Amino acid sequence: MAESATPIVEIKGVSKVxxxxxxxxHALSGANLSINKGEFICLIGASGCGKSTLLRIMAGFDQPSxxxxxxxxxxxxxxxxxxxxxxxxxxxxxxxxxxANIGFGPASRGLGAAEVKQIVDKFIDLVGxxxxxxxxxxxxxxxxxxxxxxARVLANDAELVLMDxxxxxxxxxxxxxxxxxxxxxxxxxxxxxxxxxxxxxxxILLANRVVVMTPGPxxxxxxxLL
Amino acid sequence: MAIVETxxxxxxxxxxxxxxxxxxxxxxxxxxxxLALIVPLILLVFWQVATTQQWTRLIPTPYAVxxxxxxxxxxxxxxxxxxxxxxxxxxASMSRVYGGFALAALFxxxxxxxxxxxxxxxxxxxxxxxxxxxxxxxxxLPLSMILFGxxxxxxxxxxxxxxxxxxxxNTIFGVRSVDPKLFEAASMLGCRGNAQFYKVVxxxxxxxxxxxxxxxLGLAWFVIVVGEMTGVPQGLGAVIMDGRTLSRTELVICGMxxxxxxxxxxxxxxxxxxxxxxxxxxxxxx
Ligand SMILES: Nc1ncnc2c1ncn2[C@@H]1O[C@H](COP(=O)(O)OP(=O)(O)OP(=O)(O)O)[C@@H](O)[C@H]1O
Ligand SMILES: [Mg+2]
Numbered sequence: 050m051a052e053s054a055t056p057i058v059e060i061k062g063v064s065k066v067x068x069x070x071x072x073x074x075h076a077l078s079g080a081n082l083s084i085n086k087g088e089f090i091c092l093i094g095a096s097g098c099g100k101s102t103l104l105r106i107m108a109g110f111d112q113p114s115x116x117x118x119x120x121x122x123x124x125x126x127x128x129x130x131x132x133x134x135x136x137x138x139x140x141x142x143x144x145x146x147x148x149a150n151i152g153f154g155p156a157s158r159g160l161g162a163a164e165v166k167q168i169v170d171k172f173i174d175l176v177g178x179x180x181x182x183x184x185x186x187x188x189x190x191x192x193x194x195x196x197x198x199x200a201r202v203l204a205n206d207a208e209l210v211l212m213d214x215x216x217x218x219x220x221x222x223x224x225x226x227x228x229x230x231x232x233x234x235x236x237x238x239x240x241x242x243x244x245x246x247x248x249x250x251x252x253i254l255l256a257n258r259v260v261v262m263t264p265g266p267x268x269x270x271x272x273x274l275l
Numbered sequence: 276m277a278i279v280e281t282x283x284x285x286x287x288x289x290x291x292x293x294x295x296x297x298x299x300x301x302x303x304x305x306x307x308x309x310l311a312l313i314v315p316l317i318l319l320v321f322w323q324v325a326t327t328q329q330w331t332r333l334i335p336t337p338y339a340v341x342x343x344x345x346x347x348x349x350x351x352x353x354x355x356x357x358x359x360x361x362x363x364x365x366x367a368s369m370s371r372v373y374g375g376f377a378l379a380a381l382f383x384x385x386x387x388x389x390x391x392x393x394x395x396x397x398x399x400x401x402x403x404x405x406x407x408x409x410x411x412x413x414x415x416l417p418l419s420m421i422l423f424g425x426x427x428x429x430x431x432x433x434x435x436x437x438x439x440x441x442x443x444x445n446t447i448f449g450v451r452s453v454d455p456k457l458f459e460a461a462s463m464l465g466c467r468g469n470a471q472f473y474k475v476v477x478x479x480x481x482x483x484x485x486x487x488x489x490x491x492l493g494l495a496w497f498v499i500v501v502g503e504m505t506g507v508p509q510g511l512g513a514v515i516m517d518g519r520t521l522s523r524t525e526l527v528i529c530g531m532x533x534x535x536x537x538x539x540x541x542x543x544x545x546x547x548x549x550x551x552x553x554x555x556x557x558x559x560x561x
Pocket of ligand 2: 100101102213
């Protein structure tokens, strides 16, 4: 592997243990992964092998039980606007319009109204939802909601976009459209993307690197550059 | 004229179509009202039959009550102590209902938020409030008169108590049942700590809080008669209590009808307000 630049994210011997009543669940054990800037990584593996757990650790929602998760060499201490998560079930704010959902991050970072509007206009256009700017999430289809969720993290200047089976709940045609759009956005913005999926075809279509995790205690089984 | 225009406009395209379409649209507009009137009309007929057949002698006929209602509202028929006093009594009751309700909201909202979000506050306040909750407002009547004296203050306090619990319980439920994903989404977007309370907890809880306020206002109307058993001279509850002591059943029934209608109109206004404010919420269209 090329050792030329510092990786954007490094996962070093990360284990994660959950205590469920009297059971101890090893969701991850000694996972190692190094992600370079601009990569589109697909993370695949059987259900329950720890993909979501690894993604949540990268996002900063959970802390590893042991090992280290680093971004630009610094430990990931908590959620941060530089790492945006796109959830499978969207997690949009239902009381905010499409426009306000996308503007939530920029507004929270204290940008002025004019600046927020400019950013929102740009990203609403990027995901093709200008006509629905004032709609509320419950008035949108699943594919449209997922576009809002993507625009929301992009509008917040995320360098690393973490996506946990984002298209899992969509029909085949919508999924294909969104896959194309996502690749298009990735090519234009050169983001770093970690994309969890069950579907091998999806992984091969999207990724320039496919990481396979083993079932049981999560471990990286193979790592293929495409 | 405008209606004639819209009805005749499609006439050019089809011969039999427009009249049927017009009939259908008139019917679909009137349908809710017609359906809603069925049960009251059956009751009215039953009431009429029961009183004219003399199944009971203690209840006046609908006609007598109707006549009395007009006198109660504008006077000019009996000209007794209650003629043309409806507005006075209605306004007196409304001031207690809305005043008591506002007071209840003033207490219940912050306490509910506190119990819902702060574990220590929950442990201190929740057991006490849960024990107080089953005690009906009627049971509080004597104590309330001792504590607040005979009159308006007591009425206020009782209405307030009646509206308190639905607001409290729904507020607690609302602020506790925020989807945890929304906190994660907010924090990854740069909204952390106390800002999350205003930007996530409060808006997410508004549908529940609104339901609580609606129920609370309904209960405020529900307990107004008990509230006005405290020796207040004016108010619909006072009128009903007077009617009882004077054995004037038509007065009692008039008071009941006015409370029912006022409570209903008040609720429709609140629902309309909620539909507008909560238009983002898919399951909030009452
Ligand atoms: N909060 C939690 N508490 C307890 N156990 C958990 C928790 N989160 C995950 N686990 C366990 O960790 C293991 C890995 O879960 P994870 O969600 O990471 O799997 P996954 O690879 O994303 O699966 P899927 O493809 O079905 O989404 C599972 O056995 C799961 O039961
Ligand atoms: Mg998962």
